[in-house]
Amino acid sequence: MRRPAVFQNPSKDLSPSEVARIQEIIDRYRGTKGALLPLLSEVQVACGHWLPANVLAWIADEVDVHLSYLYGMATFYTMFSLEPRGQFIVRVCESPACHILGTQTVLEALREELDIDVGQTTPDGLFTLELSSCLGVCEVAPAMQINEVVFGNLTRQKIHEVIERYRRGDVVDYRKLPGSGGRVRTDWEIHRRAILLHGVGDIDPESLDDYLAIGGYEALRKAVLGMSPEQVVEEVKQSGLRGRGGAGFPTGMKWSFTLPLKAPEKYVICNADEGEPGTFKDRYIMEGNPHRLLEGLIIAGYAIGACKGFIYVRGEYALSMHRLRRAVEQARERGFLGQRILGSTFSFDVEIRSGAGAYVCGEETALIESIEGLRGNPRVKPPFPGVRGLWAMPTVVNNVETLANVPAIIKNGASWYRSFGTEDSPGVKLYQICGHVNAPQIVEAPLGLTLRELIEVYGGGMKDGIPFKMCQTGGASFGFFTAEHLDTVMDYASMQKKGGALGSGTMLVMNEKTCVVDVVRNIMHFFQHESCGFCTPCRRGTRVLYETLCRIAQGEGRESDLSLMVDLAQTMSATANCALAMSPIFFVRTTIERLKDEYLAHIVDKKCPLGVCSA
Template identity: 45%
Template sequence: MELYRSHVLVCGGTGCTSSGAQQLIEALNNEIERLHLSNEVKVVQTGCLGLCERGPNVVIYPEGAYYCHVKPEDARDIAEEHLLKGRIVQRLLYRDIAEEHLPLSLNEIDFYNRQRRIVLKNCGVIDPENIEEYIGADGYQALAKVLTGMTQQEVIDTIKKSGLRGRGGAGFPTGLKWQFTHDAIGDKKYVLCNADEGDPGAFMDRSVLEGDPHALLEAMTIAGYAVGADQGYIYVRAEYPLAVKRLNIAINQAREYGLLGSNIFGTGFKFDIDLRLGAGAFVCGEETALMTSIEGKRGEPRPRPPFPANKGVFGKPTLLNNVETYANVPQIILNGPEWFASIGTDKSKGTKVFALGGKINNTGLVEIPMGTTLREVIYDIGGGIPQGKAFKAAQTGGPSGGCIPAQFLDMPIEYDSLIQIGSMMGSGGMIVMDEDNCMVDIARFFLQFTVDESCGKCPPCRIGTKRMLEILDRIVEGKGKEGDIELLETLAKNIKASALCGLGQTAPNPVLSTLKYFRDEYEAHIRDKKCPAGVCQQLLEYVVMPELCRGCGLCARMCPVGAITGAKKEPYVIDPEKCTKCGTCMDVCKFDAVIKR
């Protein structure tokens, strides 16, 4: 066994990789070799550390020093100062946005110390391409415990008692779904994982696949034993090349170690896992469409019943959960259902992983106990809104969810409370919006996404969402008319009641939630022909403030349509009839004399 005095953990998730993490790892190894420290210091590529806003991220143990925004050219300072001389490189340490505080380690940072990591337990800690590091972190012990000492029903009962609910949609009880599949009659059963994460701004499942792939393999194997299946499929987006690569490595390693295949742990139990790549269709995140795609057919949903537990992929009883749901299973088996049930709230047990994005200082991946308030997530963990602007809303559940306004900042985040206010947990994307966001435009964005991604099989989704989008397009272009709001509501309710699958049934949610909480913005667009947030271009008017204009003429020279006139050293004027509202005049004015209203 090789022993090192220092371990340099470099985030190797997609976010940090895109910012140069691989070049940084190469530079660090070169410097360590140059200083003859190769026998003392090891550089480890990990999965996502979570604080994507500060990447590439580096943590050096045993000190636990956390460096952020690290570039390849910083490798020499880290190697010479920290690794050779034992001096912390102060300029690279994380700095708190508000206080310029210099914490040394992760545990001193609010972003991390306010989280509780179960699903993300190993992400950013182990090398995801090394099965021995996973085993060293108690990996595959839960599988051994199950296969050598528990019956199928005991495993299912453990999941039931834990209170674990599905982390990919409406939160159906996981143990109950396992029970249905176990009880189904069939000569062949399957275990599937939905890794087709398609919500805009969501990257929770991707980060688990990249940072801890063996946790998914172990959980699916446990599920296979519990329901009586011998084959599993992971349906993963082809747009996740790093996740696909690490899953393939993990599967091959597990087979080599006898943890997949025949006679696992000498018990006679047989189970194997293969990958199936999705082509990027959002509708394939719906369970029946996903199964149809695995069968090699066009990914379209089918009516239920029969439900997948009785007739799923290839017409056989099938269990389907998403990545995050499965990732909880090994920890529940090892620590007991009571331990898991003690976390969270009465009806929402455990933790939830969210991808924080949008108008937030600490963009990244967070895992919080169920029942944590939105305010804690936005301000304590997320670091608040950039430039001190006011929080306006948070979109959860992606295109199937809704917008949570500021009045619910102190509401606990859990399944039932989100549904009550017109949103949903969904897979865990959380897009934060501030005072500069137009909620009509936000609703339009999500509906446009759904229209583009609709499979077209059922008329309510294919036609109804298109009609809703046409109304929203009119409204943001200043062509809205009285009755449009009521028509949107009527269409939305009809689509929710009659669409074939969950995608269509939830497509109107962003429109309905914004109508409920931001109706005044719709009315301003329709009646006053104004966009209160100043976002919808066709409703804006660019004006030169005469008291601020120096008469330099730069705006007139840069205007692409000649809509600005004036004399040198005199205030210039914008002709609203000619103005195309491109905003160039406002961008180039050095004196902030051009405003939009």
């Protein structure tokens, strides 16, 4: 589960300036629908990175919400704290990518440097050490984040230098950074034809004029001034664009369900809660060319007849939020947002919302609950959001990469878009390669690359020349490939046939020195930690799977555990409320089927053949 039931929540003596600041925040959000999450987030910053008991009681009285409800919110989202914290929150990423590249070494170095353990604060009140399920910077793993700033490719020496820098008061301003992680390579021909990454790394992401100079908002102008909503939906449908968040549902079809519905209001939500370990592609678009995402969102709003859009960004992506907010302001000033856009009859506005640390909010109905100011528990479906979504109104939810495809489709036409990719999977895709490769990075390419090509050409081959062993495909939710699958075409149908998935386009590559039991245990720790606890199959099932994997890693497993895990994961998949609990079956089953000997070595020989596990 996400947070221990027992916690300490002291009060705080507030200074006059803190009282004034908190009152201003409360007054600003008073009466605004679904404003509880941003209100708590801003108040936490005003209180010095935590939520004191007296402040929560104050908020409860002011906004007429029961205090127990506020505690429910504050204990659900992991970026909230009910205990005092330091001036600088040091979050260490423990995602699979960081795990295989040295999370434990990073933690050891920080424990020595700060002389504290996880969850503790240094005596001088400067640093608090915490863990993060994933920071979304897998291309620079292992990584940590200090407040809003990410530091990647960590070594003991780099950790020492960063901590000393902050001790001196030399604090990095995240708003002045070019980006949070790696950079897009522009020397490949494949990137010179970029669609999704067009302008990323070349234009000033905070300049609307720069975006207009590369053809920005031409597609919006074409749509609202020259096409009907039905024509826009049909163009996207004919393009074959499928959702790029993981499930791959046809985008135009999703829009077509909502367009004809009569309702007082409709909404479009951009799911930018990029919390799937191994996934970092959406961050490049938001940080590098936020207007592209905004243009796609506005066109989607026009296509279904929506009045407002929301971009829900994961809480760790501070730079993305900063640049998106700036883009929204600029778009309003130039008439691309607001009343009667570009002189048409279409009116539409956008609000940026921040998450607060909950992977499950990447599920569309949990995300809607969060925007409404609730805990992010997924809803029972049907009804689906397209019929009954945000505030019970028809709502379309698409992710960042999906919406970033839309301007190019509208501008150039469906036939042009279908000239890329394969028959089953037309168009372009952002692939992410990370783990044990020489050049972890993001690659935009037509759908249809092979895994071998991604590793050897774009990933620069295997790191340190250690041979390939396995790859988790599509993100932490999906199955593993081994060497026999390296020539699989990475599109939706081909990946599914081989027991993998295209998913978000993530490929976590691992070498022969990686223990499969250790990696699967790490992934399972993520899922049991991120379970919202709403339904029993997930709440209990993820815990049992994790504990079973721990026993196997410690040399205390039984051969019957292997069939038990597959059966349990299958039962979870068939009975749980949302896709979080449907995920373990893929990586549990494929690793047991394809790397069974390594599991058996832990069980029969009672030791890890690679010396990685504690056994």
